[in-house]
Amino acid sequence: MGQEAPGNLLDIPDGLLSVGYDSESKGHQTATLVNDKIYVVEGSRDAAKLWIDVKIFDKSTGKWLIPTVLGTKPRPSNGHSAVPVNDDRILILKADCSADDCFWFLEVGSPYVKEQSKLLGAEVVAWSKGVVGEGPKPVVISGPSGVGKGTLISKLMKEFPTTFGFSVSHTTRAPREKEIDGVHYHFTERSTMEKEIRDGKFLESALVHGNLYGTSIEAVEAVAEAGKRCILDIDVQGARSVRSSSLEALFIFIRPPSFEELEKRLRSRRTETEEQVQKRLRNARAELEEGKSLGLFDHILVNDDLETCYENLKKLLMLDDGTNANYQPTVRSFEIPVSHSVSIKDQKILMRCGTSELGKAITSLFLLDVSSLKGGSPGQTRGLGVYAISSYAE
Numbered sequence: 001m002g003q004e005a006p007g008n009l010l011d012i013p014d015g016l017l018s019v020g021y022d023s024e025s026k027g028h029q030t031a032t033l034v035n036d037k038i039y040v041v042e043g044s045r046d047a048a049k050l051w052i053d054v055k056i057f058d059k060s061t062g063k064w065l066i067p068t069v070l071g072t073k074p075r076p077s078n079g080h081s082a083v084p085v086n087d088d089r090i091l092i093l094k095a096d097c098s099a100d101d102c103f104w105f106l107e108v109g110s111p112y113v114k115e116q117s118k119l120l121g122a123e124v125v126a127w128s129k130g131v132v133g134e135g136p137k138p139v140v141i142s143g144p145s146g147v148g149k150g151t152l153i154s155k156l157m158k159e160f161p162t163t164f165g166f167s168v169s170h171t172t173r174a175p176r177e178k179e180i181d182g183v184h185y186h187f188t189e190r191s192t193m194e195k196e197i198r199d200g201k202f203l204e205s206a207l208v209h210g211n212l213y214g215t216s217i218e219a220v221e222a223v224a225e226a227g228k229r230c231i232l233d234i235d236v237q238g239a240r241s242v243r244s245s246s247l248e249a250l251f252i253f254i255r256p257p258s259f260e261e262l263e264k265r266l267r268s269r270r271t272e273t274e275e276q277v278q279k280r281l282r283n284a285r286a287e288l289e290e291g292k293s294l295g296l297f298d299h300i301l302v303n304d305d306l307e308t309c310y311e312n313l314k315k316l317l318m319l320d321d322g323t324n325a326n327y328q329p330t331v332r333s334f335e336i337p338v339s340h341s342v343s344i345k346d347q348k349i350l351m352r353c354g355t356s357e358l359g360k361a362i363t364s365l366f367l368l369d370v371s372s373l374k375g376g377s378p379g380q381t382r383g384l385g386v387y388a389i390s391s392y393a394e
């Protein structure tokens with residue numbers, strides 16, 4: 001790509017941070033200025049082509065940059081607008097899309113993007129889907145080997161198959177009988193996994209009982225993309241890493257009623273050799289201590305009677321699914337028409353939508369509040385407030 005100035009892109013008038021226009025390639029583009037860089041987002045109107053692209057014009061060097069784009073890309077739409085939110089992300093409003101698909105964020109300077117940029121030694125941007133209101137947090141379930149995490153998660157997935165989605169981890173351990181690659185784990189070679197960790201493909205990874213285990217960013221995003229609440233079954237080291245990542249989750253630690261009962265369960269499973277059982281039991285002592293660490297877990301459940309523990313887990317999840325948050329937007333779902341405009345002031349975005357009803361042109365005003373955003377890539381950006389202000393016939 002040449003180094004020429006991108007024509008009218010550089011003419012973003014003072015005070016206006018974003019412009020949108022139709023592109024030559026029968027798509028729609030926006031150019032958004034953030035910290036001396038112009039982020040050009042281009043989408044195709046042609047559903048068959050299915051693309052949405054990001055390129056960057058660096059005003060300070062006069063050069064184009066093609067960034068490494070992380071996260072699940074939004075599907076193309078008939079149009080879009082872009083509004084910069086602080087210095088770290090751009091809100092993308094997609095027109096003519098289903099209600100749960102119209103708000104997206106392109107992270108350009110978030111902590112995650114900075115970290116990945118350092119790791120990869122490249123210019124990085126990352127997509128994350130916007131969620132109106134609090135939305136349910138992913139759930140991290142941790143606890144010593146044999147305590148019953150997998151059993152509890154299986155019950156949950158069976159009872160609520162459309163609500164919860166399992167984050168399928170990678171591991172270098174050998175598959176057990178009945179374990180299916182891609183369902184229980186992605187079974188992988190150590191060298192392959194080590195390379196993928198270096199390439200920044202993992203949200204967290206840890207050496208657990210002598211094998212590598214890790215949660216790939218793709219695994220978490222696949223669940224979010226399916227519109228489900230993500231469940232992660234990971235060890236305490238993993239829980240600690242996720243705690244310090246941008247994935248805002250609910251952390252639950254499962255304890256056994258006693259160490260003797262844990263040993264009994266681990267042995268009764270008959271999946272480990274005696275040596276492996278001994279190793280897992282040694283690690284369990286440390287994990288049970290770590291589980292008490294202040295601020296690491298939000299809830300501790302004792303898995304004594306399975307049914308009682310399962311009922312308690314369900315209560316926790318239903319109470320904490322985001323629907324009881326104080327922060328409630330007035331609008332939870334709508335469609336943005338192609339004919340819309342946006343302006344921003346003090347982190348409040350005003351969106352004017354034009355529609356037509358019974359031959360009359362109707363203008364509706366919405367306020368988008370981005371002052372309480374949470375989470376972000378990898379995963380979703382929650383906490384977007386959408387408030388209907390007025391609607392009038394012109």
Ligand SMILES: Nc1ncnc2c1ncn2[C@@H]1O[C@H](COP(=O)(O)OP(=O)(O)OP(=O)(O)O)[C@@H](O)[C@H]1O
Pocket residue numbers: 143144145146147148149150151152265266268269303304305306307309
């Ligand atoms: N409350 C319970 N009472 C008795 N047995 C249980 C209970 N919960 C789970 N089990 C049994 O204990 C064994 C270990 O459970 P499970 O495999 O779910 O543990 P886990 O925490 O997922 O282990 P790992 O971390 O190694 O994957 C299984 O045989 C399971 O059927």
Ligand SMILES: Nc1nc2c(ncn2[C@@H]2O[C@H](COP(=O)(O)O)[C@@H](O)[C@H]2O)c(=O)[nH]1
Pocket residue numbers: 142143144145149169170173204205206208209213214215233234235236237238239
């Ligand atoms: N840090 C991570 N720990 C993980 C992950 N996936 C599973 N685990 C934990 O490993 C142990 C052993 O599991 P097993 O299937 O071999 O019995 C268990 O405590 C899991 O919670 C992961 O992605 N990251």
